[in-house]
Amino acid sequence: MTDVVVVGGGVAGLVAARDLAKGGAHVVLVEAGDRLGGMLRRHTVAGLDLDMGAESFATRTDAVERLATELGLGNDIVSPDPRGAWLMTRDGRTAPIPQTGFLGIPGSPMAADVLAVIGQGAAFRAQMDSLLPSPVGARAESLGALVRKRMGERVLDDLVVPVAGGVYSTHPDQLDPDRVAPGLRAALQREGSLARAVLALRSRSAAGSAVQGLRGGIVRLVDELVADMTTYGVDVRLGTRATAVERFAVDTLAADGTRERLPAQHVLASTADPARTTLPDRTGIELVTLVVDQPALDDAPRGTGMLVHPDADGVAAKALTHATAKWPWLAEAAGGRHVLRLSYATRPHDEATDPAGVATSLPVEPDDAIGTRATRDASALLGVSVTADRVVGAARVRWYGPDLTAAGLAEGVVGIGETASGRGLAGIVAAARASAGRILGS
Ligand SMILES: Cc1cc2nc3c(=O)[nH]c(=O)nc-3n(C[C@H](O)[C@H](O)[C@H](O)COP(=O)(O)OP(=O)(O)OC[C@H]3O[C@@H](n4cnc5c(N)ncnc54)[C@H](O)[C@@H]3O)c2cc1C
Known part of the structure; x- marks a missing residue:
């Protein structure tokens, strides 16, 4: 019997399959498409090889950096130009994104670069955050509600909507703070203000830039992961769709119409439940x-x-x-x-x-x-x-856009990837490796 079946050959599936096979497991990876990498892919425009999707990774964990180094890409990890990005507000004003923020939430509401965007009145309102009791907003259901309660509408609309919205393609009122800003709520309780919570989160993340890239493109991760999977003997089945994902078996349908049931001791899936009947509400x-x-x-x-x-x-x-x-x-x-x-x-x-x-x-x-x-x-x-x-x-x-509905996988199936860990390589790589590690240690 196969030790592990991994469903989905995006970065999550590749990372998990590689670690498991490297650790001695017999792994079958099924991928519905005709290529591996999922949202990591390259295309050529005007003769230039470019990332077609993701082009950087967040440094709030060192997960991607460690993976890239293990894959022999350590010398090609690069930081972006320090000039940083700008934002455009609802009324068309442009300004550099304030430096001490997190998802647009200012760590220093009275800083000159914040005042330049929201003006003095709104900055005073934001500053009130430091006077409010820490439970205010602590149970808010969305990132938008949390910011609105602590710092006011203007911070939300001028800063958090463009910045968090730009990253997650949705309004902060639709974003779960525990998913997009893990640790923020706890830091708010501990520090007593949202601004101080932001500064605390920032100081915990790796020094330097909030994101890094790879010379030649992020897609190089896929090239190296695929090479390693060959070395460690992962049985890769392209053009093979999982039609049912259970705790100890995966049913598959290959492009030529062949159906197969793959029993396994463990099943990891970087997809939602393929049997889900309702369409996800997806941007x-x-x-x-x-x-x-x-x-x-x-x-x-x-x-x-x-x-x-x-x-x-x-x-x-x-x-x-x-x-x-x-x-x-x-x-x-x-x-x-x-x-x-x-x-x-x-x-x-x-x-x-x-x-x-x-x-x-x-x-x-x-x-x-x-x-x-x-x-x-x-x-x-x-x-x-x-x-x-x-x-x-x-x-x-x-x-x-991200699938914000629950993955809904059957009990016992290990969810990995975007549907389980949210959008972004930093969280996905860390969680997929942790899942693989738990299986190898079991
Ligand atoms: C335009 C864009 C820019 C981005 N930029 C960044 C960035 O700069 N930094 C960052 O960290 N993140 C970025 N992201 C997000 C990041 O790319 C994704 O979160 C990540 O690549 C998702 O990886 P995954 O393995 O979870 O899913 P996917 O890459 O979606 O892989 C899932 C795989 O499963 C396969 N599959 C689906 N259903 C089945 C089935 N039933 N059976 C078999 N196989 C199946 C799919 O074909 C796919 O190959 C960006 C995303 C986009 C779209």
């Missing part, structure tokens, strides 16, 4: 990449990019990453051209969330509807004219 993201020849961008006018209030006037994009300003290795590879990544929220049940079109890189013409919207937004966000004739290559990719 979508469309990422448009522009490679442009515009020397006025050499000075990185908005640092490493912009996070945008979803209702900002005249701009449809919710975030823009000036990737060549953020990553020096990419600037070198781009030879003077600039790479801009714009992300757009799409609605559930749009064609944007049609499974057939998800995770596929499609070409964009600079003067078609999508190209025109992207160049117009890039110009508005960067304050520099980015016209169609400056675009040397463009592509778009659609992705699902």
